[in-house]
Amino acid sequence: MAVERSATVSASSISKLSRFQKIVLGWDYLRLLRESGKKHVGEGLKHVKSTFDSVEEYIGVFEPLILEELKAQIVQGKDEEEATDWQRGAVATCQESDEFHKLSLAVLDDFREDVSENDLLLLSMEKFQEGEAPKPYAFALVDHRGGKETLTVLTYFCGGVKQLDSMKADSSPRLLKMLLSSKPGESFVWILKICSLSTIMREYTAMHSIAHLPFKDLILSASHKSYCSVSEGQAWNVPKPLMDHLEDCLNSSQLDAINAGLLRKPFVLIQGPPGTGKTHTIIGLLSTILHSSPTSIHSNGGTSRIKPRPVMSIEERHTHWRKASSWLTGLSPRDLIRPIDGDDGFYPVGNELKPEIVKSDRKYRRHVLVCAPSNSALDEIVLRVLHRGIHDENNHVYTPKIVRVGLKPHHSVQAVSMDYLVEQKLASMDRSASPGGKSGEYVNRDKIRDTIIDESAIVFSTLSFSGSAIFSRSRRIFDVVIIDEAAQATCEGLDQKEVNQTDVLVEGEA
Template identity: 65%
Template sequence: MREFTAMHSVASLPFKDLILSATEAHKDGDDQSRAWNVPEPLMDYLKVNLNDSQLEAVNAGLSRRSFVLIQGPPGTGKTQTILGLLSAVLHSAPARMQIKGGFDVLKHGPELDIDGKRAHWIKASPWLLGANPRDLIMPVDGDDGFYPTGNELKPEIVSSNRKYRAHVLVCAPSNSALDEIVLRVLKTGIRDENNNTYNPKIVRIGVKALHSVKAVSMDYLIQQKLSGVDRTLDGGRRGAGEYDRIRASILDEAAIVFSTLSFSGSSIFSRMTRAFDVVIIDEAAQAVEPATLIPLIHGCRQIFLVGDPVQLPATVISQTAQKLGYGTSLFKRFQAAGFPVQMLKIQYRMHPEISTFPSKEFYEGVLQDGEGLSRKRPWHSYSCFGPFCFFDVDGIESQPSGSGSWVNQDEVEFITLLYHQLALRYPELKSSPEVGVISPYRHQVKLLKDSFRSTFGDQSRELIDVSTVDGFQGREKEIVIFSCVRCNKEQKIGFVSDFRRMNVAITRAKSAVLVVGSASTLKQDKHWNNLVESAKERNCLFKVPKPLTAFFAEDNLKTMKVERRPPPELNARVLEEINQEVVRQELMNVDDAADHADAGDDDDADMDADDGGGDD
């Protein structure tokens, strides 16, 4: 219903032509009179703490274009970029607002009076037949209290010369993705115009919020306000109107409101007196287009779509809806139409030998590696535990009765053995859950969990993180083992062929991604064939014989022992030091020769005397 309402509201949006056409012809250009002007101390901070591509993305937003698309490949600091955007938007003002002595107040184009809001709602919801479903009139709460966050950061002190403050709505398709951003804001804060770190006023609305964000949840903040009302009114009775008034005041006072896309269509928003200046949608490529439109119906001046169309798409149950394009995101449609996209280009997660393939296969080779990622780990001393490995296991797939899922018991057995060898040789991997095991199929995940539990006991749940690929998006582990499952003569691989799911699976690891699958079955797919060939070219494809235990026999492992050599840069440095030492020794020899030449006969006399004394 909320998606349907949002679609009916598109006609009244100021950027409706851009949404419908998704072409540059209808974008509003880089009108400098509308651009954000960032205070110099804050801009200096952004230049130092964001890389070039992240800063370009922020600057694109500061141009005040109606839509800004930011593509964040795995490990490229997407959340860091969003924090930079929040700092810039909340502590800047449109250039045309700057006046001598401070800032004038910007009036919202989409802001409507009560009658206008009623007409807008009726137009968007024709089935209401003119009924006004909500009371839109409420008193304005003047409380300027600080929302508690439970950390050490201080609330912002607003300078007297800045009267204007942007109102920002941050959305995500899921509660988990939303809470990740909320936690980052609570943990690190954002920067003000003087480059001071502080906690902004924020509220997280909706259900299923993590306990760690409770202090900024709507329910908690309402109780805090009501406790103050009780003291003031001596515990008088509270009606539903009091709750509504407090909810509205919390939304109006918050600098940043956090909500899932679906909940942003809640009736609670209709009681706000302030429209949103900016809407930021994280994981935008993982949301269907109608859901992305929901937060736009409240009126905003600018929308940031942040996501990655080459990672997991929205989940669509109906095959008919999927075929008709319902699963296409607004981000993907805009990108396909040629709308400019700001790409984050430096990844800070994966060892370079891991990032090489996804960069070439999915990102046209533009991904660059951050510093320090090529560091060797102890397990890299064996080629079969290296940064990028493919284990060719000729297993047997099967389908549980009454299920559409698939399992492969041979892969389960091999992965259990593989983890056992890692944990046995490198106990540090057991000190914390540094190993993740993922698979596209839920039944395979269940078999893996059962195998680990029977082999390593109940503690396996704390040491090994086993999940589906979909459940692992946005997460990372030191080592990731990926079970592909499919193995058949017909070379059918089902939705394992989805390159977006493949991309997510192989980009979760920091130091080693170990892929377990049937090379002959997977190679029928273009992307999987490229991965297998890449593994062959880099000598990291291992054919696993039966019995599977034979692969981990000590004699076989010895053949895969890697000679530890210093990296090339270290070799060059050592060679330079050796050359310098040789030169130093040669100079010393020259000096010694000169000294001997000066001493000459005295040295000979001493020697003769010693020799003579010896004869006596």
């Protein structure tokens, strides 16, 4: 049964990506350049409504917008052609698969190292400049980098897709000539790197995954009424020492924001202009989230505990997680169940990898994901946590175990970056290894990364990187997600599988 379900989800993921690839790879590069300055912005696009009647209507509005955004990205990449320049390649093999053609190209190793999976390339039988009439040319998508001086790309020579609803491809003489010219062992092509499609592919597939989100109706209707099955009020009891500290250090607006974040709502938006202390509020939220306990609520039948929502079996949750995260690869079901009556008394905190002894009454440890749209915005929050620390239930300040995942961390937060922590772990393993033992050099780095994420109380990531495969292997779900500058970002990377059925906290500017 599990194998059949995984196969179904995998097929769904492939179908969505195939649709995207057929649309994009059939575009005419020179036509995009010609039309970029002629049409008005928004021409032919549907108005974005506040609410939607169905998933189909939602996708019908946003799919053309995403594709329009990609066209602008491709045109913008033209200005960077001088930095990439044309590269020479030879067609080694050409194989047809599901209407696509995979070309194996022999290229210089320097160029092979310069491209990555999901990079958009332009293939042409000759170099050309804008305004010229070249020989056959076509877009190609980097499928993977093979061995030495080998690059495999995906192409679509069937034609251009004109109507998104029918997905019928109109034949193109340009693409047909390109196919006929791609003879293995005989053809040479010129290659131009245009841009990376990784982020926008995650955004596109996430959009199509909305039908499988547990709170899809909330997104479509922009209303949380159906999700508030209990009376309004705090879902978490903040310890008095911690609450006293917050009341002393925060103003009334910041306290209101934290209280709103503790309500029983799937989403909370905290708005405020620059300089009003939103980042300081995030630090307060982190303290309350990590060190508060669920409160009792009153119902007609008396006092009861807050129950997760919606109520689903573990198999149903696995299904939703897989479907909502279909842009990821290498998915695996959760094989560990979080205890409901507390942990074993130990929880690793501090970036020195030493355990903190946890009191027996601390039974509700949360796993928090903090995101921001840019590296600089993310590093600002990480730096605040490192400098100010987190306050526990007794108002004691400590530095929880955190990790900053992603590219280009600022040097001030390098000590908690994933790459640094992995190297530190490998170094400690090498030092502790016996003379005949296994060196850390041969240890699976992915397993070390998985362990670091699972053990961290707070994980920091850009929105885009949160959609990467590194999160799919985590054995712990995220109970809360905080997004800084949310109103300035597209949440294309956020992996619903990693989010528990609890509050999702969103922070952004008005």
